[in-house]
Amino acid sequence: MTQELWTAVDQYFTDALIAPDDALESALQASADAGLPSIQVAANQGKFLALLAQTIGARSILEMGTLGGYSTIWLARALQSGGTMVTLEYEPKHAEVARANFVRAGLADRIDLRVGRALDLLPPLAAEARPPFDFVFIDADKANIDAYFEWAIRLTRIGGLIVVDNVVRGGAVADANSTDENVQGVQRFFDRLNREPRVTATALQTVGSKGYDGLAIALVLSK
Numbered sequence: 565m566t567q568e569l570w571t572a573v574d575q576y577f578t579d580a581l582i583a584p585d586d587a588l589e590s591a592l593q594a595s596a597d598a599g600l601p602s603i604q605v606a607a608n609q610g611k612f613l614a615l616l617a618q619t620i621g622a623r624s625i626l627e628m629g630t631l632g633g634y635s636t637i638w639l640a641r642a643l644q645s646g647g648t649m650v651t652l653e654y655e656p657k658h659a660e661v662a663r664a665n666f667v668r669a670g671l672a673d674r675i676d677l678r679v680g681r682a683l684d685l686l687p688p689l690a691a692e693a694r695p696p697f698d699f700v701f702i703d704a705d706k707a708n709i710d711a712y713f714e715w716a717i718r719l720t721r722i723g724g725l726i727v728v729d730n731v732v733r734g735g736a737v738a739d740a741n742s743t744d745e746n747v748q749g750v751q752r753f754f755d756r757l758n759r760e761p762r763v764t765a766t767a768l769q770t771v772g773s774k775g776y777d778g779l780a781i782a783l784v785l786s787k
């Protein structure tokens with residue numbers, strides 16, 4: 565079983581489940597044209613995130629790692645009417661592409677895109693007078709995932725969900741001797757999760773057009 569087959573099955577699911585969509589397709593095209601890396605969630609993963617957000621009736625969402633805004637568009641559309649989201653991106657060029665994609669998608673008024681290092685943007689975000697987030701998607705650099713998760717718990721309401729992308733890394737997460745700082749970041753995150761009483765969490769391995777990876781999901785139980 566190979567990458568080729570995983571990609572074919574993702575294509576099959578996408579054809580079966582996801583209607584052609586101008587805003588999403590032009591967001592991908594504009595991102596590719598601008599030379600952004602093609603590391604956004606797959607369409608069926610984007611819809612999965614949206615479905616989770618809809619399930620809990622999310623009115624406010626936080627995303628770390630915008631890239632060209634593909635996952636952001638999925639999540640922003642999943643908001644209850646009147647809902648808004650905040651998305652954090654370090655690279656000004658990525659943010660510029662994302663901003664144009666949000667305008668084209670008709671979602672600019674629902675999305676607050678902030679440019680900077682997530683670890684610099686999170687303290688001022690936490691200091692703002694705003695209700696806690698219902699849903700957080702952590703998808704920025706992997707070396708800081710453990711710190712992002714700590715902020716996510718702090719910023720999410722009880723009953724809210726935190727989803728962390730890319731926690732398998734081709735299986736490297738299970739290699740205790742890995743010297744990859746991204747893998748070590750994921751491992752520190754799981755160490756923390758193991759000792760974290762405020763959430764209940766699980767993780768799933770996935771294969772698909774994006775290779776062999778996976779995601780973790782945490783439900784906030786207490787603060």
Ligand code: SAH
Pocket residue numbers: 603604605628629630631632633634635636652653654655658680681682683703704705
């Ligand atoms: N969520 C996007 C993909 C994000 S890729 C999607 O699925 O469509 C990861 C993004 O995180 C990249 O755009 C990268 O520039 C950004 N990033 C890397 N380090 C960051 C940091 N310290 N703070 C905020 N964003 C960061």
Ligand code: DHB
Pocket residue numbers: 603604605703704729730
């Ligand atoms: C990478 C980042 C991602 O968020 C992802 O989903 C896949 C790959 C990366 O940095 O390589």
Ligand code: MG
Pocket residue numbers: 603604605703729730
């Ligand atoms: Mg990712």
